[in-house]
Amino acid sequence: MNLNLVHLHLLLNHVPTVGLIVAFGLLLLAFAKRSDDLKRASLAVYFAIALMSLPTYMTGYSAERAVKNKPGVSQDTVVRHQRAALLGLIFVEATGVVAWFGLWRNRRPGGATWHVPAVVVLSVVTIGLVAGAANIGGEISHPEILAGGQAPSGTVAPEWLESARIARYQFSHPWAWPTLEAIHFIGLSLLFGIVLLGNLRILGLLRTAAFFDIHRLLPWGVWGFVLNSVTGMLFFIGQAFQYVDNPSFHWKVVFMLLAGANVLYLTLFDDIWALGSGADAPSFAKFVAGSQIFLWVGVLYFGRMLPYIGGAF
Amino acid sequence: MEAYFEWLQGLSLPLWIAESDSIWGFPSVLFLHSLGMGLSAGSAFVIGLRLLGAGSPLLVSSLRVMPRIFWAGFILNFLTGSLLFAAHATQTGFIPIYYAKLLLIAAGTLLFVPMRRFIDSAGSDGTVPGRVKVLAALSIAIWVGVITTGRLIAYMG
Numbered sequence: 001m002n003l004n005l006v007h008l009h010l011l012l013n014h015v016p017t018v019g020l021i022v023a024f025g026l027l028l029l030a031f032a033k034r035s036d037d038l039k040r041a042s043l044a045v046y047f048a049i050a051l052m053s054l055p056t057y058m059t060g061y062s063a064e065r066a067v068k069n070k071p072g073v074s075q076d077t078v079v080r081h082q083r084a085a086l087l088g089l090i091f092v093e094a095t096g097v098v099a100w101f102g103l104w105r106n107r108r109p110g111g112a113t114w115h116v117p118a119v120v121v122l123s124v125v126t127i128g129l130v131a132g133a134a135n136i137g138g139e140i141s142h143p144e145i146l147a148g149g150q151a152p153s154g155t156v157a158p159e160w161l162e163s164a165r166i167a168r169y170q171f172s173h174p175w176a177w178p179t180l181e182a183i184h185f186i187g188l189s190l191l192f193g194i195v196l197l198g199n200l201r202i203l204g205l206l207r208t209a210a211f212f213d214i215h216r217l218l219p220w221g222v223w224g225f226v227l228n229s230v231t232g233m234l235f236f237i238g239q240a241f242q243y244v245d246n247p248s249f250h251w252k253v254v255f256m257l258l259a260g261a262n263v264l265y266l267t268l269f270d271d272i273w274a275l276g277s278g279a280d281a282p283s284f285a286k287f288v289a290g291s292q293i294f295l296w297v298g299v300l301y302f303g304r305m306l307p308y309i310g311g312a313f
Numbered sequence: 314m315e316a317y318f319e320w321l322q323g324l325s326l327p328l329w330i331a332e333s334d335s336i337w338g339f340p341s342v343l344f345l346h347s348l349g350m351g352l353s354a355g356s357a358f359v360i361g362l363r364l365l366g367a368g369s370p371l372l373v374s375s376l377r378v379m380p381r382i383f384w385a386g387f388i389l390n391f392l393t394g395s396l397l398f399a400a401h402a403t404q405t406g407f408i409p410i411y412y413a414k415l416l417l418i419a420a421g422t423l424l425f426v427p428m429r430r431f432i433d434s435a436g437s438d439g440t441v442p443g444r445v446k447v448l449a450a451l452s453i454a455i456w457v458g459v460i461t462t463g464r465l466i467a468y469m470g
Binding site (some may be wrong): 057116178181182186188189190191192193195196197200205206207208211213214216220266277279297300301304305307308309 | 336344347351355358359364368370371372374375379384392456463464468469
């Protein structure tokens with residue numbers, strides 16, 4: 001299993017670098033062709049990259065363990081790679097959130113305003129940061145890149161982003177973990193409430209509401225997701241080895257990625273957007289809505305089972 | 314009081330929940346308690362946000378099903394919460410923050426009565442009165458407090 005996760009890291013680490021360039025290219029093409037469809041496709045790709053970058057970062061801990069004490073591997077390079085990757089991850093996630101807000105605002109009269117220019121600026125910075133992290137990552141297993149005594153690549157990532165430092169901070173402050181837990185559960189409830197509202201409407205329970213009115217409340221669910229991604233990543237950084245081999249955690253991440261991708265359905269697809277007051281949703285939409293509730297309950301289940309199935313804590 | 318907590322904890326179901334290694338014991342009750350939290354606090358947040366003006370074109374009357382989801386979550390959590398308490402009564406019973414949580418739950422459920430009355434009333438799709446907005450803001454704050462105190466119980470005692 002461990003070896004598989006190292007493989008997965010080597011596979012997934014191409015997603016942020018290559019994906020961001022593809023998404024950026026799509027956005028430029030959308031400008032050239034003045035195509036709204038291409039613009040939305042590009043924003044959706046940014047959102048998907050933000051989701052996939054979470055396991056990219058997390059599987060890095062398995063890769064780190066695999067090269068620990070390996071002759072010829074500089075641990076200093078590993079630490080610099082990790083720090084650069086965390087800074088890259090923060091920017092990838094920020095770009096993904098702004099891209100989602102662009103998609104959401106695009107639905108409303110006036111369309112997306114500042115969101116698309118913000119995505120352009122953010123993604124230029126993010127591509128630079130992610131390429132920097134990838135560069136250092138390459139030097140871990142391929143020191144031969146540095147021919148003729150060339151100095152290893154540096155990083156602009158500040159030292160406080162080093163995961164060992166963040167973990168030490170959490171454990172030297174007894175209030176930190178309970179506070180993060182409380183925020184994680186508040187975010188969960190907020191996200192879950194909005195997931196219920198949107199999907200129960202599609203399933204027919206709040207039929208008098210028009211879907212485009214419900215749509216206006218979706219950002220609150222995204223803020224819940226942001227709260228939980230931030231606090232969740234802090235848990236992970238603080239206790240990474242409780243999670244990396246934990247089967248309950250693997251399932252939680254799989255369910256979360258599927259549920260996260262599913263969220264795009266609520267803003268991207270026309271068959272539910274057109275649902276007026278009293279209208280019945282098509283059966284495919286109901287299937288998606290049912291699956292979305294199921295997936296989030298699954299995230300909750302495997303999160304709660306972390307100590308019991310996987311033996312964390 | 315201590316004698317009562319000991320009696321409660323010695324009952325067969327609480328004893329089994331506390332001591333069984335089965336995934337169907339303590340872990341499952343805890344999961345159901347989190348699910349109930351998502352249902353009740355989640356719908357309280359949605360109702361509170363809408364009454365405060367978020368997503369204002371959404372008709373308040375269309376939210377009439379949300380209080381039912383709130384009560385479904387509440388009943389689930391009353392049951393699972395009682396079981397969780399009974400299983401560790403002699404510890405949890407002496408944690409002050411547990412009683413703070415119970416008080417907050419009482420306040421939150423009481424607040425739900427006038428809020429629901431407004432949502433169910435014929436005039437709910439008009440302007441939301443300031444009085445109802447105050448209730449909505451209080452309700453959000455109280456359920457944030459319930460979740461926080463509930464989480465902290467695990468770190469006390």
